[in-house]
Amino acid sequence: MTKPTVEAPRRWVDDPNTGDHGRLGALFRAVQPTEPLSAAALARVHARIGRAPRTSAVQRRVREAVLAGVMLVLGSSLAVAGWGVTEWWGARRAAAPSSAPVVGALAVGKLAPQARGHTALAPSPTPALSADLPEEPLLEPEQPTVPRAAGAREADRSASNASASELAAESLALQNALMKLRREHDAAGALALLDQSQPLFARGALALEAQVARVDALLLLGRQNDALAILNHLPLAHLGRGGELRLQRAELRARTDCGLALADFDALTRQALTPPLAERALYGRAGCELRVGDDSHAQSDLRDYLTRFPHGRFSAEAGQQLARMPPKSP
Amino acid sequence: MASAHQVAPIAQAAEDIDLDRAYREHAAEVSRWARRLSGKADVSDILQEVFEVAQRRRSSFRGDAKLTTWLYAITVRVVSARRRKARLRAVLFLKAKTAFELEFESADSPEKDLHRAHATHVVYTVLEQLSERDRTLLILFELERLPVSEIATIYELSENNVSVSLHRARDRFRNLLHKHFPEEA
Numbered sequence: 001m002t003k004p005t006v007e008a009p010r011r012w013v014d015d016p017n018t019g020d021h022g023r024l025g026a027l028f029r030a031v032q033p034t035e036p037l038s039a040a041a042l043a044r045v046h047a048r049i050g051r052a053p054r055t056s057a058v059q060r061r062v063r064e065a066v067l068a069g070v071m072l073v074l075g076s077s078l079a080v081a082g083w084g085v086t087e088w089w090g091a092r093r094a095a096a097p098s099s100a101p102v103v104g105a106l107a108v109g110k111l112a113p114q115a116r117g118h119t120a121l122a123p124s125p126t127p128a129l130s131a132d133l134p135e136e137p138l139l140e141p142e143q144p145t146v147p148r149a150a151g152a153r154e155a156d157r158s159a160s161n162a163s164a165s166e167l168a169a170e171s172l173a174l175q176n177a178l179m180k181l182r183r184e185h186d187a188a189g190a191l192a193l194l195d196q197s198q199p200l201f202a203r204g205a206l207a208l209e210a211q212v213a214r215v216d217a218l219l220l221l222g223r224q225n226d227a228l229a230i231l232n233h234l235p236l237a238h239l240g241r242g243g244e245l246r247l248q249r250a251e252l253r254a255r256t257d258c259g260l261a262l263a264d265f266d267a268l269t270r271q272a273l274t275p276p277l278a279e280r281a282l283y284g285r286a287g288c289e290l291r292v293g294d295d296s297h298a299q300s301d302l303r304d305y306l307t308r309f310p311h312g313r314f315s316a317e318a319g320q321q322l323a324r325m326p327p328k329s330p
Numbered sequence: 331m332a333s334a335h336q337v338a339p340i341a342q343a344a345e346d347i348d349l350d351r352a353y354r355e356h357a358a359e360v361s362r363w364a365r366r367l368s369g370k371a372d373v374s375d376i377l378q379e380v381f382e383v384a385q386r387r388r389s390s391f392r393g394d395a396k397l398t399t400w401l402y403a404i405t406v407r408v409v410s411a412r413r414r415k416a417r418l419r420a421v422l423f424l425k426a427k428t429a430f431e432l433e434f435e436s437a438d439s440p441e442k443d444l445h446r447a448h449a450t451h452v453v454y455t456v457l458e459q460l461s462e463r464d465r466t467l468l469i470l471f472e473l474e475r476l477p478v479s480e481i482a483t484i485y486e487l488s489e490n491n492v493s494v495s496l497h498r499a500r501d502r503f504r505n506l507l508h509k510h511f512p513e514e515a
Contacts, residue, residue, distance in 0.1 A: 030446055045357070
């Protein structure tokens with residue numbers, strides 16, 4: 001039996017009607033056309049093909065995170081395996097005490113010549129395995145260099161494991177705070193969690209993300225000055241929500257210092273923002289211009305606002321402000 | 331969907347292609363597709379990767395399919411692979427999902443700009459909520475106006491299969507549009 005043929009749908013964009021398909025067609029037809037790269041950019045890419053690696057900072061971060069994860073797993077496995085070898089070796093030593101020193105020395109020499117003094121993986125052949133002997137250094141004082149190197153390696157390994165587990169712990173702490181904030185809408189709870197983890201991860205890999213979460217929580221709690229104090233020190237250009245945070249900062253600055261706020265608003269109105277952000281930036285700038293007495297620019301921005309956002313959030317206020325202003329001189 | 335590095339042969343017979351010439355003739359168009367499919371991010375990188383994949387896989391290009399279709403297929407796969415990686419990065423680094431942004435080319439008037447920006451925002455917001463495949467299918471069919479036969483070649487599917495997928499993708503798009511932008515539906 002052959003499958004019935006399904007007719008290809010008629011494109012919405014080719015539908016001139018006013019029905020459901022026609023409306024969708026009009027919507028798709030209005031989507032901005034895309035432009036190709038400039039000739040200069042095309043030439044640059046052509047020169048790069050097959051030569052330069054395309055590893056970006058983000059890719060490097062992903063690789064580092066994956067590497068950290070692998071090291072964490074590897075480190076844990078080694079620790080568990082090392083503990084198992086020690087236990088097994090101890091049992092064997094206990095079973096055959098007379099031959100153990102020779103076998104132990106050979107085994108240590110064969111497997112890890114540079115780690116002869118390493119107590120975790122290669123126990124000393126001296127009768128240190130007896131449980132009732134007092135704890136004392138297993139190394140002879142005249143062999144200082146080799147054990148120190150082994151110790152350094154162990155310290156390095158522990159440090160990598162620690163940094164990987166620190167990243168995991170930091171990530172978990174931030175995740176908990178964000179859940180509190182975004183799912184439970186509990187800003188105070190989120191702030192408490194951020195306060196708890198802040199001393200531990202002040203210089204962590206996710207410190208900036210934690211600061212942004214703190215700003216969100218503070219704003220929800222109405223602590224605008226505290227939020228602004230943080231925003232003033234954040235490198236907004238390096239954050240995913242840079243435009244939105246800069247707008248937030250501009251609006252907070254506008255309450256007390258329109259000069260500073262205008263610098264932010266100016267930069268924002270030059271950027272390609274989503275309509276809701278563009279709307280806030282333009283109206284915010286007009287408000288600041290009014291406050292600093294720059295009526296001419298304020299009037300122009302208010303008119304621009306009403307043209308671009310005739311049904312916007314602030315269209316009523318913008319209309320009223322414009323009506324109160326004297327007509328612009330030609 | 332196959333990965334970016336597993337672009338399957340499109341047709342039979344074998345004549346090597348001159349990639350320098352292909353770059354001169356089609357790079358601008360590929361960069362436009364890349365921008366359409368991926369937004370403003372990484373267009374140069376995508377273009378570079380597309381032609382590097384093409385260079386590695388040029389023996390798999392067989393002359394009876396259009397070169398542009400072959401390049402389109404590579405572009406679709408490269409962009410899909412990058413978007414998958416971006417989603418993974420977002421999960422790894424707890425980044426909020428960023429909105430799809432197209433580079434804004436100013437139109438004739440502010441009203442037209444606004445209308446276009448709004449339509450683009452609505453369409454791409456809904457497209458972002460579809461599966462990668464539905465999203466790409468709709469972009470290829472409605473925005474790039476590719477014929478079903480060419481989409482079938484790109485995805486290595488039958489035309490019937492593509493038609494069914496398109497009907498379903500359009501239904502899903504319509505439902506999501508009703509849900510999120512009822513005033514547009």
